[in-house]
Amino acid sequence: MKHTYDLVFAGGTVVTSGETFRTNLCVSEGKIAAWEEEIPRAARVIDCRDLIIAPGAVDMHFHIRTPGRSDREDFDSATKAAAHGGVTTLAEMPIAKPSPHNAPTLRDRAEHAKGLAIADYAFYGAGAVMNPQTAQELADAGVVGFKMFLHAAPKGREDEFHGLCAPTSAEVLRSLEANARTGLLTAVHAEDDGFIRELSEKWSGERALDWRAQVESRPPEAEELAVCAVALAARRTGARTHICHVSSKQTAEAVQFLQAQGCPITAETCPHYLLMDVESMVKFGTLAKVNPSLRTAEHRNGLLNALKQGALSVIASDHAPFLKGEKGADFLKAPGGMPNIEFFGPMLWDAVHSGLWSWNDLARWTSEVPAKLLGLYPRKGHIYPGADADIVLIDPSGSWNPSIEELYTKSRESAAPLLGKYRSRLISTYIRGVQVYDRAEGIVAERGFGTWQRPVKK
Numbered sequence: 001m002k003h004t005y006d007l008v009f010a011g012g013t014v015v016t017s018g019e020t021f022r023t024n025l026c027v028s029e030g031k032i033a034a035w036e037e038e039i040p041r042a043a044r045v046i047d048c049r050d051l052i053i054a055p056g057a058v059d060m061h062f063h064i065r066t067p068g069r070s071d072r073e074d075f076d077s078a079t080k081a082a083a084h085g086g087v088t089t090l091a092e093m094p095i096a097k098p099s100p101h102n103a104p105t106l107r108d109r110a111e112h113a114k115g116l117a118i119a120d121y122a123f124y125g126a127g128a129v130m131n132p133q134t135a136q137e138l139a140d141a142g143v144v145g146f147k148m149f150l151h152a153a154p155k156g157r158e159d160e161f162h163g164l165c166a167p168t169s170a171e172v173l174r175s176l177e178a179n180a181r182t183g184l185l186t187a188v189h190a191e192d193d194g195f196i197r198e199l200s201e202k203w204s205g206e207r208a209l210d211w212r213a214q215v216e217s218r219p220p221e222a223e224e225l226a227v228c229a230v231a232l233a234a235r236r237t238g239a240r241t242h243i244c245h246v247s248s249k250q251t252a253e254a255v256q257f258l259q260a261q262g263c264p265i266t267a268e269t270c271p272h273y274l275l276m277d278v279e280s281m282v283k284f285g286t287l288a289k290v291n292p293s294l295r296t297a298e299h300r301n302g303l304l305n306a307l308k309q310g311a312l313s314v315i316a317s318d319h320a321p322f323l324k325g326e327k328g329a330d331f332l333k334a335p336g337g338m339p340n341i342e343f344f345g346p347m348l349w350d351a352v353h354s355g356l357w358s359w360n361d362l363a364r365w366t367s368e369v370p371a372k373l374l375g376l377y378p379r380k381g382h383i384y385p386g387a388d389a390d391i392v393l394i395d396p397s398g399s400w401n402p403s404i405e406e407l408y409t410k411s412r413e414s415a416a417p418l419l420g421k422y423r424s425r426l427i428s429t430y431i432r433g434v435q436v437y438d439r440a441e442g443i444v445a446e447r448g449f450g451t452w453q454r455p456v457k458k
Contacts, residue, residue: 005042012048017364027389030432055367056088056390061316068097073321075116080408082119083429083437086345088390089120101126101163103141117450126163130174142454144374145185150226151193167193180239187242195222211281214331218293220248231263243267247292249302256311268314271347284417286327291336315365317344321411339411349424375455389433398425
C-alpha cells in the first residue's frame with residue numbers, strides 16, 4: 001500500500017509564532033506537507049505525545065573561524081554543535097582568513113563548507129568594502145547580507161577583518177550606500193571606536209586583569225553612540241540595517257526611538273545578555289568576556305522589555321569559538337566571545353519555565369523573524385505547508401545537565417560559564433525532514449548533508 005507521507009510527527013504540540021495546537025504534522029520530500037487530525041499512512045510515524053514540535057532556529061549571528069583557525073572550529077564541528085543546540089540553519093559572519101570580501105573569496109568559502117556541514121548554512125559578505133560593484137557581486141553570488149564593524153580591527157587580527165571595519169562616519173556612509181543598492185541587510189557591530197580606545201587606556205597594565213576593565217572600557221554609551229550614528233546613516237541611505245547583539249537598556253531604548261523616527265533598523269540580542277550578567281566574569285574571568293560586555297540585571301530587564309515591545313525582534317547566538325588557552329587573564333587583550341551554540345536552545349527553553357517568554361515568542365524571535373530578515377522565508381523559519389521540514393522535538397518535562405566532554409564544538413573547554421542544569425531537553429533535530437541529531441545516538445547525519453541557503457527570489 002502506498003504511503004501518503006514520508007514522515008508523520010504524531011500527536012505533538014506544535015508551536016508557531018502565533019499558535020499552539022496538537023496535531024499530526026506530515027512531511028513529504030523534505031517539506032511540511034499538511035496538518036492532519038487523524039494519523040495518516042506514512043513510511044514512518046514518530047510518537048510525539050508530550051513533546052513540543054518547534055521550528056528549528058535560524059541563527060543569524062554565528063562565527064566559525066575556519067579555514068584560517070580550524071583549531072577553534074570548522075564547518076563540521078560548528079554545524080554538529082548547532083544541531084545539538086536546536087539550530088537548523090545558521091548564517092555565518094565573515095571573520096575568516098580570508099574574509100569573503102568579494103565574489104571569488106565567497107565562492108571559495110562555500111566550496112570549503114561543501115561536504116563538511118551537517119546543518120544548513122548561509123553566508124554574510126564583508127560589509128565595509130565601500131564599492132557598489134563589489135557589493136552587488138557578493139549579492140549575486142548568494143550572500144544573505146553584509147557584516148560591518150564600527151571599530152578598527154583587533155590588533156593582530158587585521159587579516160581576519162579585511163573589508164569589515166568602518167570606524168569613521170565617512171566609511172559608514174559609503175559602505176551603506178553601496179550595500180543599500182543590493183536590498184540586502186547590513187548587520188552592524190555597533191561600538192564606538194573612539195570611546196573604546198580612550199577608555200581602554202585607563203585600564204591598561206595590571207588593571208586589565210580586573211573584570212571591571214571590560215565593563216568600563218566598553219560601556220553602554222559606546223554602544224548607544226554607535227547605534228545612533230549608524231541608524232542616521234541608514235536613514236540617509238535607505239540601507240536595511242540590523243544592530244547585532246544589543247547589550248544595554250539604553251541602547252534598546254535608542255533603537256526604539258530611532259525606529260519611531262523612520263530609521264530602517266532592526267536589532268537583536270543574545271541569550272547571554274538576557275540570562276547572564278557581570279557575575280559570570282567575576283567567577284569565570286575572561287572565559288565570560290563578550291563584546292559588548294555582559295551587564296547588570298537592570299540591563300537584562302530592559303532588554304526583555306524591548307523584546308516584548310518589538311524594538312528588538314531577534315535572539316541570535318553570537319557563537320564565537322576561541323580556545324581556552326587564547327583567553328588568558330587580561331580583559332583588554334582576551335578575544336571576546338563564547339562557544340555557546342549548544343546552549344542556545346537549552347538556555348531559551350529553560351527560561352520558558354521561568355515565565356520570561358513563551359514557546360510562541362521563541363518561534364518568532366529565533367526562527368520566523370530572522371528567516372524573514374535574511375530573505376530565507378518562507379522556505380525557512382516556520383512550520384507551515386511548503387516550508388522545509390526543519391523541526392526540533394523538545395521534552396519540556398525533561399532536563400539536561402551537560403558536561404564539557406559531550407559538546408561538539410572544538411572550543412568546548414571555553415564553555416565553562418554555560419554549564420549547569422537546564423529544564424527541557426532536546427530529543428531530536430530534523431533538517432529538511434531528515435534526522436540529524438538524536439538524544440540517544442548523537443549526530444546521525446552524514447557530513448555534507450547541510451546545504452548552502454541563498455535568499456529566496458521574489
